[in-house]
Amino acid sequence: MTRRSQAERSDVTTSRLVAAAQELFGRDGYAATTIGAIAAAAGVTKGAAYHHFLNKATLFREVFVREQEQISAALARAATAEPDTWSGLLQGCRTFLEHCLDPAFRRIVLLDGPAVLGWEAVREIEYEHTLRVLTEGLRAATADGRMVDGELRVRAQLIFGALCEAGMLLARSEDPARALPAVVTEAARLLGSLARDPDEHR
């Protein structure tokens, strides 16, 4: 009984298309991935793809959002598992860096995303996901007295930039597992500038 409702059929094909797109965009990059290839990988034709998505960039945007949802969930999970706000922040950074070891993630989120969607659009999406988690972590740590006051939006952005760069650096090293401590150390040192001992005031 392959009799399905329209909504069902539609959902199945769209999610198949997005999944195939995520796979191919992540592996080959945006420019080297054709709509035809995505459709074929999803078991449909170009017509189906253009029925559900306005154009290639729109489909890519969908993939980008998916990627954001996945990592922001992982970040939130990692942070809340920690005993206090400060270590939650550090653990979140570590989790982000580990995520950067995935080539598909780097390709989609760090390399192609800004070029394809534009910086503003990308940061707008990220501010609903990754940047939101980071900003809230900073806010919590500040409210906790573990971090000096400041423009949180700006601060989150700067830290995010440093983390992205760190993730790329890490991924490029021949032995990422061994290089991770050094990168984490430097990152923690940078963050350390913002730390404040909750017991003493200076």
Next chain:
Amino acid sequence: MTRRSQAERSDVTTSRLVAAAQELFGRDGYAATTIGAIAAAAGVTKGAAYHHFLNKATLFREVFVREQEQISAALARAATAEPDTWSGLLQGCRTFLEHCLDPAFRRIVLLDGPAVLGWEAVREIEYEHTLRVLTEGLRAATADGRMVDGELRVRAQLIFGALCEAGMLLARSEDPARALPAVVTEAARLLGSLARDPDEHR
């Protein structure tokens, strides 16, 4: 007497092509710029472009290097004009941020560069220019006792990432000139973590 040597003719057309490419890539972005348009703007045809450059990416790479040469020179100039290594570092960062107000610079160096040339290639070029200047600034400040020790290569990379993000943030604000102080303050605060009072040891 328009009689020119081969080398002369070649140099003229190549530099014209690069100049036109820099203009168009910076204004419209990599994807929206065609080789034909570049050639036309340079007063030649596609044939000339493909005679001097292997492909579109190669031409873009040339433009990218030019952009790097220009900014790294400006950074070095700004830094050496300062009285001490630490303020030289700060002034260099400020100069970089001001450079980010140029849309063409952002487009070529921050957005399209990594996507087109790949992260490794971009950082390899930058390590010969912008990142070199930054790393040397850090080295000088460290040797001067103004900054705590650390993995300079990694540190430069992290700071660079934060600065790029700061530059984008700045450029997107409705009034960059007014937003600059806040961004500089946050950036300086981040850098402050690495500062060390040269007179006291702890």
Next chain:
DNA sequence: CCAGTTACATACCCACGGTATGGAAGTGAG
């Protein structure tokens, strides 16, 4: 002065993003 190279222009190919069209399957009103 001439063989060989360099510097282009012109003409062409084709891959790929996007559109137009057609038809099969589903849906909702009467």
Next chain:
DNA sequence: CTCACTTCCATACCGTGGGTATGTAACTGG
């Protein structure tokens, strides 16, 4: 149940643009 209408998707097609093949005039070295 039926029939107009919509949704979903395939097929066929178009235009643009990156890249190549070819032709040719100008320069160069012997």
